[in-house]
Amino acid sequence: MQITVVHHPLVQHKLALLREADVSTNKFRLLTEELARLLAYEATRDLPLEDVTIQGWCGDVQVQKIKGKKLTVVPILRAGLGMLNGVLDLVPSAKISVVGLARDEETLQPVPYFEKFVGDLEDRLALIIDPMLATGGSLVATVDMLKRNGCKEIIAIVMVAAPEGVKLMNEKHPDVQIVSASLDSHLNEQGYIIPGLGDAGDKIFGTINK
Ligand SMILES: O=P(O)(O)OC[C@H]1O[C@H](OP(=O)(O)OP(=O)(O)O)[C@H](O)[C@@H]1O
Numbered sequence: 001m002q003i004t005v006v007h008h009p010l011v012q013h014k015l016a017l018l019r020e021a022d023v024s025t026n027k028f029r030l031l032t033e034e035l036a037r038l039l040a041y042e043a044t045r046d047l048p049l050e051d052v053t054i055q056g057w058c059g060d061v062q063v064q065k066i067k068g069k070k071l072t073v074v075p076i077l078r079a080g081l082g083m084l085n086g087v088l089d090l091v092p093s094a095k096i097s098v099v100g101l102a103r104d105e106e107t108l109q110p111v112p113y114f115e116k117f118v119g120d121l122e123d124r125l126a127l128i129i130d131p132m133l134a135t136g137g138s139l140v141a142t143v144d145m146l147k148r149n150g151c152k153e154i155i156a157i158v159m160v161a162a163p164e165g166v167k168l169m170n171e172k173h174p175d176v177q178i179v180s181a182s183l184d185s186h187l188n189e190q191g192y193i194i195p196g197l198g199d200a201g202d203k204i205f206g207t208i209n210k
Pocket residue numbers: 076077078079080101102103104108110130131132133134135136137138139165191200201202
């Protein structure tokens with residue numbers, strides 16, 4: 001199983017607030033950022049450390065620092081942008097690569113419209129961020145693009161995952177770890193996650209038609 005569901009009470013509480021039907025755009029945006037920060041904490045737990053000697057207040061002290069690991073955060077447009085600041089709070093020096101994908105509402109296939117990667121992808125850990133993993137088409141397409149450009153180490157951070165998307169990722173990219181606040185029940189006929197959050201992009205950008 002390549003999915004880690006984060007059961008921390010803060011994560012579950014914020015997810016519960018996000019699921020409320022009448023959540024405002026402002027609240028959804030704030031909660032998305034907060035949840036992204038907590039999920040990024042979990043996703044970075046295995047970053048390699050190195051022993052370093054520094055000058056402490058009472059002389060030399062042995063400490064551990066992150067071992068010069070280069071990162072790139074990869075938001076999938078649009079909704080992934082809602083998670084970006086939360087993740088950057090934890091890894092402020094990370095470079096940002098952007099992938100633009102929109103799901104065709106009929107076929108549910110991802111349609112690519114933008115791609116801009118930072119350099120040295122072969123040396124970087126890529127943290128893909130997108131609130132929703134539904135059919136998995138968008139995440140698989142993003143991992144395909146990253147790997148085509150040389151990236152070897154990839155973690156995906158999502159807020160809600162559907163079993164269908166996790167299954168597809170297991171088939172296509174079993175090496176990619178997924179960190180999520182929830183593994184939900186299933187997809188409905190329109191490809192929305194049940195119980196899910198509804199359309200996360202529309203809720204973050206305020207483009208929802210009430
Ligand atoms: O797993 P999948 O079936 O591919 O679905 C998930 C994708 O759908 C949503 O984006 P959408 O295409 O609605 O674009 P948006 O972020 O611009 O709203 C979501 O943010 C994911 O990127």
